[in-house]
Amino acid sequence: MRVMLVSAFYPPILGGAELQAQSLARALDSLGVRITVLTRAVSGAAAHEHDRGIEIFRAIKTIPLGPLWGVTYMWNTHRWLRRLERKWDLVHSQQVGLHSWSALRVARLLGRPCLVRCSSFGEGGDLATMHAQRFGGQLVRELRAAARVVALTESGAAEVLRYGIAASHVRVIPNGVDLRRFRAQPWPQVGEAEPLRLLFVGRLSREKGLDILLQALTMTRPRGRFRLRIVGTGNERASLHAQATAADLGSMVEFCGAQSNVVAQYAWSELVVVPSRFEGMPNVVLEAMACSRPVLGTRVNGTSDLIADGRDGWLVPSEDPASLARALDALANSRATLAGVGACGRSTVEGAHSIARIATIYSREYAAMLAEPPNRRP
Numbered sequence: 001m002r003v004m005l006v007s008a009f010y011p012p013i014l015g016g017a018e019l020q021a022q023s024l025a026r027a028l029d030s031l032g033v034r035i036t037v038l039t040r041a042v043s044g045a046a047a048h049e050h051d052r053g054i055e056i057f058r059a060i061k062t063i064p065l066g067p068l069w070g071v072t073y074m075w076n077t078h079r080w081l082r083r084l085e086r087k088w089d090l091v092h093s094q095q096v097g098l099h100s101w102s103a104l105r106v107a108r109l110l111g112r113p114c115l116v117r118c119s120s121f122g123e124g125g126d127l128a129t130m131h132a133q134r135f136g137g138q139l140v141r142e143l144r145a146a147a148r149v150v151a152l153t154e155s156g157a158a159e160v161l162r163y164g165i166a167a168s169h170v171r172v173i174p175n176g177v178d179l180r181r182f183r184a185q186p187w188p189q190v191g192e193a194e195p196l197r198l199l200f201v202g203r204l205s206r207e208k209g210l211d212i213l214l215q216a217l218t219m220t221r222p223r224g225r226f227r228l229r230i231v232g233t234g235n236e237r238a239s240l241h242a243q244a245t246a247a248d249l250g251s252m253v254e255f256c257g258a259q260s261n262v263v264a265q266y267a268w269s270e271l272v273v274v275p276s277r278f279e280g281m282p283n284v285v286l287e288a289m290a291c292s293r294p295v296l297g298t299r300v301n302g303t304s305d306l307i308a309d310g311r312d313g314w315l316v317p318s319e320d321p322a323s324l325a326r327a328l329d330a331l332a333n334s335r336a337t338l339a340g341v342g343a344c345g346r347s348t349v350e351g352a353h354s355i356a357r358i359a360t361i362y363s364r365e366y367a368a369m370l371a372e373p374p375n376r377r378p
Contacts, residue, residue, distance in 0.1 A: 001366055002034045004088035006077065006099050010039040010056065014258060015203060016283040017119050021094045023178050027359035029053045036087045038080055057084065070098050077102035085110060090369055095119040096126035101139050104146060113147035113369040120280030121156040121301050124207050127163055147369045152281040153305040171365060175281040176358030177349055182290035184346050185267040187339045195227040196332045199269035201262060201284045204234030209275035209298065211243060212321050218247045219325035225332050228253045231265050266291035270338050271331060277318055279303050286353055289345030294338050296327055312345035
């Protein structure tokens with residue numbers, strides 16, 4: 001079985017979506033699925049290389065000038081899919097984007113199936129973002145030609161259906177986590193008088209809600225009972241740093257930037273905070289749970305699908321710093337319970353979210369797609 005995985009970005013770009021694509025590709029490779037990755041060119045990264053049995057083409061180039069960016073992105077995706085057509089039997093689009101349109105067109109031209117995975121949902125999700133763009137409605141309607149459209153959650157699947165995609169072509173396949181890399185970590189040895197160790201891991205951008213967490217810290221009582229490490233980079237770093245400084249949180253908050261050994265950060269922490277405004281299915285929640293760290297998250301799509309409130313984490317309303325502050329204070333007062341909740345999270349991901357299990361589900365779906373007669377495909 002030969003699969004072309006098309007992703008907007010791929011490592012060495014280090015974001016949740018990119019790492020999820022790499023983790024899935026490696027797990028599929030371990031199952032004997034022959035994976036070729038087609039992604040955008042990245043300065044300083046090899047244009048063509050191999051990772052285990054995976055062949056990677058960082059070949060999609062664009063002209064960053066107004067509408068020419070989108071046109072050249074689609075055209076080059078189309079060109080490379082045709083150029084590499086002998087390497088694949090079906091195409092898997094890792095996100096809904098302009099490359100999805102090219103993948104669908106080339107697959108239809110060659111009489112091959114195409115799977116499109118929606119990576120996020122809600123106001124800033126794949127479908128809403130695409131639909132809001134010029135000609136975006138037409139591009140979203142093209143998804144009806146996909147042999148499969150994958151949502152990460154049941155609520156995500158309901159959103160997909162609202163765009164007129166046939167229920168028979170929609171599948172719910174969640175994200176997975178590499179349990180060999182993200183192992184259960186020993187609980188940190190900290191004294192009762194030490195500040196509770198909080199960890200934020202993610203892109204420093206509006207949807208991740210770090211500004212809400214910083215505001216919540218100013219509302220906790222007494223001040224100074226928490227220490228927060230912030231792991232990640234993004235376009236809001238300067239404004240977030242300024243917010244922390246203005247709120248006199250300097251002694252409580254540490255901006256760590258990107259970290260190659262994120263497992264060590266989970267091992268340091270006692271509580272991982274995910275204050276997102278919206279999500280797809282955040283890797284940070286899966287990684288934290290795999291490392292046996294409890295998560296305090298917001299009640300948004302994806303996060304609320306992973307966390308059973310009070311069992312393997314806690315949920316508060318999104319964009320509500322007062323509720324987040326109250327939850328932080330309550331958890332600081334029940335610090336001894338955190339390790340047990342973290343252990344429950346590890347059991348949850350072991351049962352439902354190992355990347356090996358998710359790759360098996362995809363490989364079975366691929367086989368079913370290839371077995372369908374071309375004239376019965378959309």
